[in-house]
Structures are given as C-alpha cells and as structure tokens.
Amino acid sequence: MYVMQSKLPKVGTTIFTTMSKMAADFNAINLSQGFPNFAIDPVLEDLLQKNSRENVHQYAPMAGLPVLLEAIATTIKSTYGRTIHPTIELLVTAGATQGIFTTIQALVGFGDEVVIIDPAYDCYEPAIILAGGKPIHVAMKADFTIDWLELRNVISQKTKLLIVNNPHNPSGRVMNQADLDSLTNVMRDYPNLLLLADEVYEYITYEQSHLSANLVPEIYDRTIIISSFGKTFHITGWKMGYLVAPEKLMVEIKKVHQFLVFSVNSVAQKTLADYLSQTDVSSLGAFYQQKRSLFQNGLTSSKFKLLPSEGTYFQTVDYSQISSENDVQFCEWLTREKGVAAIPLSVFYEHPPEQHIIRFCYAKTDETLLAATERLCAI
Numbered sequence: 001m002y003v004m005q006s007k008l009p010k011v012g013t014t015i016f017t018t019m020s021k022m023a024a025d026f027n028a029i030n031l032s033q034g035f036p037n038f039a040i041d042p043v044l045e046d047l048l049q050k051n052s053r054e055n056v057h058q059y060a061p062m063a064g065l066p067v068l069l070e071a072i073a074t075t076i077k078s079t080y081g082r083t084i085h086p087t088i089e090l091l092v093t094a095g096a097t098q099g100i101f102t103t104i105q106a107l108v109g110f111g112d113e114v115v116i117i118d119p120a121y122d123c124y125e126p127a128i129i130l131a132g133g134k135p136i137h138v139a140m141k142a143d144f145t146i147d148w149l150e151l152r153n154v155i156s157q158k159t160k161l162l163i164v165n166n167p168h169n170p171s172g173r174v175m176n177q178a179d180l181d182s183l184t185n186v187m188r189d190y191p192n193l194l195l196l197a198d199e200v201y202e203y204i205t206y207e208q209s210h211l212s213a214n215l216v217p218e219i220y221d222r223t224i225i226i227s228s229f230g231k232t233f234h235i236t237g238w239k240m241g242y243l244v245a246p247e248k249l250m251v252e253i254k255k256v257h258q259f260l261v262f263s264v265n266s267v268a269q270k271t272l273a274d275y276l277s278q279t280d281v282s283s284l285g286a287f288y289q290q291k292r293s294l295f296q297n298g299l300t301s302s303k304f305k306l307l308p309s310e311g312t313y314f315q316t317v318d319y320s321q322i323s324s325e326n327d328v329q330f331c332e333w334l335t336r337e338k339g340v341a342a343i344p345l346s347v348f349y350e351h352p353p354e355q356h357i358i359r360f361c362y363a364k365t366d367e368t369l370l371a372a373t374e375r376l377c378a379i
Contacts, residue, residue, distance in 0.1 A: 007129070007130060008126050008129060008130070011126055014122055015122070015343060015344065015347045016032065016033045016034075016343070019032035019033065019331060019335065019341050019342070019343060020032055020033045020341070022332065022335045022336070022341060023335055023341035026335055026336050026339065027339070028335045028336075028338075028339045028340055028341045029339060029340050029341065029368060029371055029372045029375065030341045031340060031341060031342055031360040031361050031362070031364065031372055032331075032335075032341040032342055032343045032359075032360075032361065033343075033361065034169070034236075034312075034313065034314065034361045034363065035234075035236045035237075035361075035363065036234040036236070036313075036363040036364065037363075037364050037365060037368060038234070038363075038364070038365045040233065040234060040235055041233070041275075041279070043275065043278065043279070044233060044235070044271065044275050044279075047271045047274045047275055048267070048268075048271045051267050051270045051271045051274070052267055054270070056266050056267055056269075056270045057266060057267065058266065059262070059263050059266065060092075060263045060264060060265075060266040060269055061263065062254065062257070062258050062262055062263050063087065063090065063091050063092065063254065064090065064091065064092030064242070064263075064264065064269060065092070065266065065269040065270060065273060066086070066087070067270065067273040068092060068269045068270070068272055068273040068276075069086035069087060069090045069092070070086050070273075071272070071273045071276040071277060072084070072086070072090055072092075072242055072276070073085075073086045073090065074276070075276055075281060076214060076244070079212075079214075079281065079282070080212055080214035080215055081215075082214045082215075082217075084244060085247075088247050088250065089244055089245060089246060089247065089250060090242060090243075090244060091242060091243050091245070091250060091253060091254060091257060092240070092241075092242045092264050092269060093240075093241045093242055093243060093257070093261070093264060094239045094240070094241070094261050094264050094265075095228065095230060095239035095240065095241045096198070096200045096226050096227065096228040096230070096231075096241040097123050097241075098239075098241070098260070098261060099226045099241050099242070099243040100123055100124065100127060100196065100198065100226055101123065101127045101260075102253055102256045102257050102260055103196055103224050103226070103243065103245075103253055104124075104127040104128055104131050104133070104161070104196075105127065105130070105131050105256045105260075106249075106252040106253045106255060106256040106257075107160065107161060107194060107224075107249065107252060107253070108128060108131040108132070108133040108160055108161055109131070109132060109133070109160070110132035110133070111132065111133070111134065111158065112131075112132075112133045112134070112158060112159075112160035112161070113133065113134045113135075113136045113156060113158040113159045113160060114128045114133050114134070114135055114136065114159070114160060114161045114162075114163065115136045115137075115138060115151065115154055115155065115159060115161070115162045115163065116128075116135050116136065116137050116138070116163055116350075117137075117138055117139075117140060117146060117151070117163070117164065117165070118137050118138065118139045118140065118348060118349045118350055118351075119140065119144075119170055119171065119345055119348030119349050120137075120163070120165065120348055120349075121165060121169055121170075121198070121348070122347070122348065124163055133160070133161075134158075135350075136154050136159070137349075137350035137351070138150050138151050138153075138154050139349065139351070139353065140171070142353070142355075143173075143308075144168065144171035144172075144173045144307075144308075144316075145173060145179070146164075146175070146179060146182070148179075148182040148183075148186070151186065152186065152189075155186075155190055155193070159190070159193060160193075160194060161193070161194045161195070161196055162186070162193055162194070162195050162196070163196045163198060164183060164195065164196070164197055164198065164213075165198040165199075166179075166197070166198075166199060166210070166211070166212075166311075167199075167201040167202070167204065167205055167210065167310070167311030167312045168311070168312070169200075169201065169312055169314060170314055170316065170343065170345055170348055170359045171307070171308075171314075171316055172307075172308065172309035172310060172311060172312045172314045172315065172316060173308060173310055173311070174205055174208055174210065174211070174310040174311040175211050176208065176211070177211060179211070180211045180215070180216065183195075183213075183216075184216050184218060184219060187218070187219045187222065187223075188218070193222065194222050194223070194224070194249070195213065195219060195222060195223040195224070196223075196224050196226065197212070197213040197223055197224065197225045197226065198226045199212055199213070199225055199226060199227055200226060200227060200228035200230075200231045200241070201228075201231055201311055201312040201313075202227060202232075203231075203232050203281045203282070203284040203285065204231065204232075204284055204285055204288050204311055204312055204313060205285050205310065205311040206285055206288075206289050206292065206309075206310060206311065207310065208310060208311075210311065212225070213225050214244070220246060221246045221248075222246075222249075223244075223245070223246075224243055224244070224245040224249060224253070225243060225244040225245070226241065226243050227241060227242055227243070227244070228240075228241040229241060229242070229272055232281060232284060233272075233275070233279075234363065238265070238268050239265075240264065240265070240268050240269070240272060288313050288362075288363065291313065291362045291363065291364070291366075291369065292309055292313075292315065292362055294362075294366055294369050294370070295315060295360070295362040295369050295372075295373065296309075296315065298369060298370060298372075298373025298374070298376075298377070299317070299373055299376060299377065301377050302373070302376050302377045302379065303319075303321045303322050303379060304317040304318065304319055304321075304322070304376065305317060305318035305319075305320075305321070307357070313361060313362055313363035314359050314360065314361055314362070315359070315360045315361075315362055316345065316357055316358070316359050316360075317357065317358060317359075317360065318355075318356055318357050319356050319357070319358060320356040322379055323356070324356070326344075326346065326356075327344030327345055327346050327355075327356060327357065327358050328344045328346060328347070330344070330356070330358065331343065331344045331358055334358075338375055338376070338378075338379055339375050340372050340375050340376055342358040342359060342360050343358060343359040343360075343361075344358055344359075345357045345358060345359060360372075
C-alpha cells in the first residue's frame with residue numbers, strides 16, 4: 001500500500017479559512033479575514049468593463065504588460081523617488097503570495113536559513129520548507145516592535161534571506177526611522193544576506209509615512225520588494241501584485257515564475273495600468289484612517305484594550321479583562337456566542353507568548369463596523 005509522505009506535515013487548513021467558515025456557519029460579522037466588503041472604485045469598475053471588451057484576452061508578456069510595468073515604475077518614482085527599469089526590475093505576479101513563493105523558490109536552497117520575524121504571515125514558512133530551507137523564527141518585543149539585537153543573534157553563516165513585513169500584519173505596527181536604520185545596518189554588516197521586504201500595505205499608513213526599502217539605495221542590489229494591488233485598491237479577488245528586484249535576482253525569480261504561472265490576467269493588468277494613471281495612491285491612508293477611527297471610537301465603552309494600529313487595516317486588542325481563555329478558544333466563543341469573527345494572534349508564532357490578543361479587520365462598510373462594535377460593547 002502506498003503511504004503518502006507529506007512535504008508539509010504540520011500544515012493544515014489556514015486560520016483564515018477556518019474563521020471565515022465559522023463566521024458563515026454562525027451568521028457572524030466577519031472581521032477575521034483581511035478583505036474589504038465594500039464596492040471598488042466606480043472608475044476602476046468602468047475601466048474593467050471597458051477593457052473586457054477590448055482585444056486584451058490573450059497571454060500577456062511573462063513579466064507583465066509593458067504599459068503596466070511603466071505605470072508601476074512611474075508610481076514608485078513619484079512615491080519614493082526611486083528610478084526603476086520597468087522591463088528589468090519589475091515582475092507582475094498573481095498576488096503578493098505568489099510573488100513571495102516564487103522569490104523563495106528561486107533564491108533559497110537546501111539547508112539555507114531564512115529569518116522570519118514573529119508574529120508572521122503564514123505563507124512564509126511553508127514556502128521556505130518546500131524550497132529545502134530552514135525557517136529561523138525570532139519574536140518581536142511585547143509591543144510588536146522588532147528586537148534588532150535578538151535578530152542579529154539568529155543570523156549565521158547559513159542565513160540566506162531575511163523577511164521583513166512592514167507595515168506589519170497582524171499587529172498593525174509600522175517601522176520608524178530608527179528601525180529602517182537598524183535594518184540598513186544589518187544588511188551592511190552581513191553582505192551576503194538577501195532581504196525580502198513584504199510591503200503589501202505600503203499605502204495604508206496613518207500618522208507616520210511608510211518607510212520603504214525603496215528609500216535605501218545602499219541595499220537595492222540585495223532586496224526584493226513585494227507589493228499588492230489587491231490591498232492597495234481593495235481588489236483582493238483579482239490576485240494582482242508585483243515585485244521589485246535587481247536584475248541579477250530578477251533573472252532567477254523569472255525562471256521560476258515562467259513555470260509557475262507564466263503570465264498574469266491580461267484584462268486586470270490593462271485595467272490597473274489605466275487606473276494608475278488617474279488615481280492618487282497617497283489618498284488611501286486617509287480613507288482607511290476614517291475606518292480606523294470609526295471602529296476605535298465604537299469600542300471606547302468596551303472591555304477590549306486597543307493596541308496601536310499605525311498601518312494596515314487591522315486592529316489588535318487585548319481581551320484579558322473579558323476572558324482568560326486562550327486566543328483560539330476565545331475567537332471561537334466570540335464567533336459562536338457573540339456573532340463577531342476575529343483572528344487569534346497565536347497562530348502567527350512558532351512559540352506563542354503568554355498573551356490574550358486577537359486581531360480585527362476594519363476594512364468593512366461603516367454599517368458593518370457599527371454593527372460589530374455594538375455587539376462587542378455588549379460583552
């Protein structure tokens with residue numbers, strides 16, 4: 001009898017799928033999975049309808065439609081002042097997760113160590129394991145800032161790649177200038193280290209502007225930056241992203257990309273190219289800041305302790321005044337008994353600390369947020 005040997009024996013159904021299913025089963029308000037429930041920009045919708053009638057339904061070039069690559073390069077230049085060669089340093093991907101997976105498969109080999117900063121998005125570790133690499137986890141401090149000294153302590157001669165997520169999911173924290181300086185110093189002190197900068201929430205920051213790896217020319221030659229149209233324009237179902245990398249790394253990344261997806265949805269690419277030329281990505285922060293304020297103000301009279309939400313569209317809260325249950329049990333109870341679904345933070349760790357913190361997503365309609373806060377304040 002054939003015995004199946006799993007390449008990912010520790011991997012099961014993701015917490016996002018689990019909690020969204022529970023939300024549906026119990027008719028709960030779903031503030032768990034990070035996707036908006038409001039309509040997209042009518043301008044974008046009109047462009048999609050227009051382009052669906054054009055002759056753009058065949059395979060796009062492997063790296064992306066030239067018109068979209070040019071539009072991305074223009075956006076990066078206007079946002080960060082960095083000049084990008086569109087056909088050499090850019091790659092359009094089927095979402096950020098595919099970009100991350102492709103990068104890791106291309107650059108990480110058997111026995112290579114990859115440093116992950118916990119709490120971390122769940123797609124990193126499986127991709128590393130499938131590439132034959134070894135995930136090395138280092139925990140953030142209790143306030144969800146990076147412990148740069150501890151991070152240095154886990155870097156070894158075997159370390160190939162460092163993954164940094166900023167703005168950070170699940171905590172909603174953003175790196176400050178001291179953090180960016182510390183990251184630059186790490187890269188300077190370890191000249192063989194590569195950086196994967198997961199910046200999918202780059203345009204969703206509030207009091208502080210996003211400090212991107214695009215702002216550090218010194219590390220361009222060893223840095224891959226991941227971005228997401230799905231997060232930027234709340235079109236997560238389109239699965240559209242892109243990555244920025246120097247030519248020597250991009251050549252290897254494209255080798256994997258061409259056999260993984262070859263090319264990405266051509267109609268979506270043309271639509272995004274048209275849209276980028278007539279929208280202001282810098283206005284996105286103000287849009288979500290209003291959502292954050294509505295949600296935070298709605299929880300003022302609740303027993304939840306609100307933690308800093310400096311970027312992304314996530315709000316972490318401490319529920320220790322409500323329950324001593326672990327966060328998975330609490331989220332299940334919250335969904336089943338109180339009708340609001342959230343995400344437990346422990347699932348983002350290799351070794352979860354003793355804490356009672358969960359994550360809500362406030363990328364929802366005002367009506368959804370008001371209904372959710374009413375239920376949460378009644379606890």
